[in-house]
Amino acid sequence: MFDQAVKDLETFIHYATETYPIDSNKRYMLGFSKGAILSITLALTMGEQLKGIVALNGYIPEFVKTEYTLRSMKDVSVFVSHGEYDSVFPVRIGHETAAYLNDQTGRLTFKLYPTDHGVSEENQSDFLQWIKTDSDSYLIKE
Known part of the structure; x- marks a missing residue:
């Protein structure tokens, strides 16, 4: 199911970009918990096709690191946050x-x-400010 979800989300991202006025150079993914897991996975598999991700209280499944084809993320912006007292995914994660x-x-x-x-x-305030600052950093300043 996870593999299919990743494929379906990537297909949807491309569909939405082609169908709606979305700049493919400014695509961000945001997810919480399982959504964070999927956002991180998409960043790893799509690489620089994404501008950035916000991953809130998630992690990277080990099989993604070893079984998936991973792309360069060197220019992908990433905001990761975690709860110090997270009872689902301990802060160590x-x-x-x-x-x-x-x-x-x-x-x-x-x-x-x-x-x-x-x-x-x-x-929430921090990641919204981060997105604004990150997206502004790519605007041409006159």
Whole structure:
């Protein structure tokens, strides 16, 4: 089911980009928990076809690292956050995810929040500001 979900999401991303006025150079994925797992996987498999991802309280399945064809993420921006008291995915997993992604891209932001498995208002505010700042960094300044 996971493999099919990844394929379906990639197909949808391409379909939406062709069908709607979406700049393919400015595509971001955002996910929480299982959605974060899928967002990270898509970044690893689509590489620089994505501009960036926001992964909230997720991780990278080991089989994705070993069985999937991975692409370069060196210019993909990544915001990873994790709850310090996450009862679903312990904070250690957040650190491991950030360390792995840090090796893949020079554009990683990693933040911890004093929460369980959820998204605090501070976390939401931080990733929204991160997206705005990241997307502005690619605009041509006159």
